[in-house]
Amino acid sequence: MSDFEPKIVGFFCNWCTATAADLAGTTRMQYPPNIRPIRVMCSGTVDPVYVIRALLNGADAVIVGGCRPGDCHYVSGNMKARRRMAILKTIMKSLGLAEDRVWLRWISAAEGPKFAKIAREMTEEIRKKGPSEMAGAWEA
Amino acid sequence: MTSEQGTILIVGAGVAGVRAALELAQAGRQVCLIDTAPNIGGTLSQLDNQFPTNHCGMCKMLPTLGRSRVAEFCLRRSLNHPNITVMPHTELTALEGWPGAFQVTLRKAARYVDPARCTACGVCAQVCPVEIPDAFNAPSARRKAPSPDSTPPMAAVPIVPSQGTPSSPGTAAVALRTPDSELRTPNPNLRIAEKTPGVAGVEITRLRKAIGIRYPLAIPNAYSIDMQACTKCGACVEKCPTRAIDLAARESTATMQVGAVVLSTGFDEFDPAPLGQFGYGRFPNVVTSIEFERLLSGMGPTGGALLRPSDGKPVKTIAFLQCVGSRERKRDFCSSACCMYAMKEAMLAKDLDSTIQAAVFFMDMRAFGREYHKYYERAKKEYGVEFVRCRVSRVRQRASTKDLELSAFMADGNITKREFDLVVLSVGQTPSKGSARLLETLGVQANEWGFCRTSEASPVRTSREGVFVCGSLAGPKDIRDSMTEACAAAAEAASVGKLEVGTRKSEQVSDGSLFRVPTSDFQVPSPNFRVPASTLPKTGHAQAGVSCVPPPSAPSHKPRVGVFVCACGGEIGRKLDTGKLVEWSKMQRDVELATELGYLCFDDDLKEMVEAAKSQAIDRVAIAACVPYGFKAKFERALADAGVAPEFVRVVNVREHVAWVHDDVAAATEKATALVGAAIAQLRYELPSIPGSEQLDQGVVVVGGGLCGMACASALAALGFDVHLVEKGKTLCGNAADIRHTLDNPDFATVLNRARADIESNKRVHVHLESEVVAVQGHVGGFVSTLSVCSKPRRPQPEWRSACSDAQGGADERRVAASDGASDSPATQISSVPHASPLPLRRDVAAAPPEGEGTTLEIKHGALVIATGGREHVPSSYLFGKDERIVTQHAFEKMLFEPGFEKRDIKSVVMIQCVESRDEKRPYCSRICCSQALKNARRLRELKPDAQVVVLNRDLMSYGFREQWYTKARDNGVSFVRYEPERKPEVSAKEGKLHVSVTDPYVAADFTFEPDLLVLSTGVEPNDTAPLARALGLELDCDGFFSEAEVKFRPQDFLKEGVFVCGLAAGPCGIREALAQAGSAAQRVVAALAQGTTHPARVVSEVNERRCAGCEMCIAMCPYSARVKDPRKRIARVLEAQCQGCGVCATVCPSGATKIRGLSDKQVFAALDAVLT
């Protein structure tokens, strides 16, 4: 399984996490290229359906990145995201799906190093887990 | 040379300057924002988190209306407003002319690196042989900044090839060889030499190259050279791929016409090195608060781990020493923010590692204000931060361990000694370097400590007319107060620009009058920035607040997408196969054109892109380039020429997100194609922006006719708005009528009377006395308020005359516009010819009889300001009400001004502070009572020099320049005795005498007094505003004050647009702050309404009428009240003006009826498909 390269979708909030990614880039922090970032306005915009759709469409994992609690540009979008993701994970678990392929992380705009660290950690972990069995389940 | 009438120059681009610039720009003014530093952001850029939220939140001060143009990205990274010109490296050297027509001379320091050509690639820093201490992480106090005119005073973080590696000893050696000018003594790197031998310590003064950037992604994102360190070896010049470096560059001067000037050069931290007793500069483990702030930062020298500078060991115990460089004989003022930031730093440290022990050594814990006391309690109770009341006399270092030993004089006279790993000096604020010269060149008066002199009655005006000040330059303060002042200064500056040129001569010293009121000789001209009402499209309001124009749909033809890949001179091309990316793009559906360009940020290549787009009739563009912060706006503007609307331009950051972070070219190229593919897919489903066309009503309702309400109405009138001032009581002035004197102004009544007279004679202000707002409907720009008014014709009441004292002159004869409208009232006149004025005031008087109770009045207006004020709390403890010798501060003040007071037999007075406040029931500090006590004690001693005054207090909140009055009071023989909240003073009345006994825990002594008068400082509480809050759908906090949108950055706003708050209604504040808030609220109104129409909305929520079931989930969820129910159709509607596009509604909508224009499900799904294939 060592040469398995996971595909990870990242939903990053425009105000913090996406900025942290820019910061990581500016300071040349190296991290694996497996995360495909999609800029969303706020982590609160991330509909659980997006996550499910990503997993069914072939993503091995999904990470939602938002501002730290209290920091959301739209007041409390991230808190809503947290609740939503918690529910999603519970449902996934009860359906026997790998709920640990969905990550939610708070990365503030000043935390470039944290962004790179999480990207490394996540890729490593998913690499270990192997391909997601949800991928391709769409057709079935 | 630019010559633009009405441009406003802002000097100093720290947080206050940025705020003022944003405010003015939003109001349609042209702004020029200059700073001597190469990058903007000031001190705030060094602070990752702010109290009392322990978060950043800076983006919250971005405009919420018209945000699509400006508010796209983190404000620390981008400041894009078409009306703001940012000029770093620039200094103001001369100011001539008069308000409205100043001529300024600007000196632009030599820009050795051309910011227009610098792509921040960092190649230069790699080859630069010179290393210097990094000023960003070790601020100017440690590294004496070179003078601004010779070289950039601030410079930057190094390019870090890998994170967090502490510099090797080798680097330190290089550092010690750094060419050292006298300016940079004491050499900060001596500290590195002091590290314990053989132990890897942490350099706070991380090193950077002589060419660098202040911090990554600074604004502007361009490098600059520290010329004092530069050896002019020329290595960078050769290596620079864009030829942006010219070591022979010269400084230049430019002149321009401006209408007004706002000074906001802020503060520098006090330099503690000369204070030998703390060992700063000698002991590596003694740091300043800003250095500590950097140690906590993830981007700081230790990568966010709290390590000791001397040996790199994790810090376990920290001592914070307060009042370093404040509250001493030579600097007899309080820096106002240090207590709060010390608590914040202690909490943040404990957040990092909860086992850390933090102790704050303080004299008075000045957590004044509404939220701040709760923060103090939180630090104590939730975080377990220790607070020790004493002044530390010296810090010593153990030679072997480099641990620090504090000796502190406890108040009981004993000396205690304690050891700590790290000592943080809470350094005070001092006027920024260069501000003395600036004030002198401008001919603006400074006070004895070098801060700009202002008066209490006009907090943002300087001694020179047309020059305003805000932020810490006007006196030390925190961000919240700076925000308020920045807005107030913006409002005042904007009203100057409106005076007709030459109608008033310059050099008039501010007369201390409260408000600026346009008099007949300079009638307010129609504001040049406002769209004349007649040219506005008349769409009207179908239902209050809901636009009836259908939103534009997608163009019917097939999309024609152009893909442009910027090679960034090889920066992108090296790690990414750009050729492949282009070829791949060409194959994609809808892509008509894909090409690679050298440097898209350069005008030539940009032009090429525009030409190419034009020739292929491209209507959507995906650009693969670098960070979008500075360039996206530029691309959009250029592409607009080719007929591509801004919403159809997407920038993919393939430099920072791909090329610079991945090594594997194949994988990187794959990722880049995925990202570009996602952009193409999203563009395919992009919809045009909704054009803003809804006309905004220009009338304003101000609720509350107290000092703040009057000041706000006055400021609004000066800015050309029609104001309805609604006052519940029979008279204007509110609490201010009871104020006879203040610390700064012994004769406050005269000032107040002038203000009141101004309001009454102001044609734009319509006063409604004995009236209340009972219902408010609609949204920003289209409110309809219902007033219940007393219908009796209004004449000044007798009490009013007495309340506002005697110096009224003919003021009483002036008319107060009767709310039921005498036929000659200007409001009625306007309503009869609705469009004759540029500011049509539509006013409908409900069909109620002119006489009798219960008359209502409907007013259409665009915004509403709450200035309902507060009142003195009436206590129930300390025998209040049971003995007539026990009075409140208010009553005492009145007594002091009664004729014959001198003759009364009062020989001793005891004052008790914090009565029934700062406790469980009222967990806030009222901020003003200590000043009241000081001023009344002063007055008493003036009248009766032998009277004995004792002030029993917990912490004396004489913040800012009030400190000098505290010192003077003590010098003058007023005694101050502490008490602890657990052991409150006891009051009894025995044998016709009052007994007050108290235990001072610090002197460990009991005192008993037998005063002739006991004065209770009971603090303020808000007026009962629950009905108003309900009518407006606003929240009150647990103490009954209005809770603002964001405590730090939006003190006057609510999440609901178009409603603002100022004065005591928003929390306790003094006169100075209240007046600044009034100006600030006025400015917020202007920013909301000045454009005349709503703004185009790019990312905005929409409802599919057929799908919406009217479940109202979205209405409950929307944080901005931007959703309403359409009662007729029983579906949800969006108020586009208020919608911020956060997308919460779309996520909760169970029927999929909501979509976010610009980020619809369709677009996300398309992007997902693109990235996963």
Ligand code: FES
């Ligand atoms: S804006 Fe970042 S999570 Fe809401």
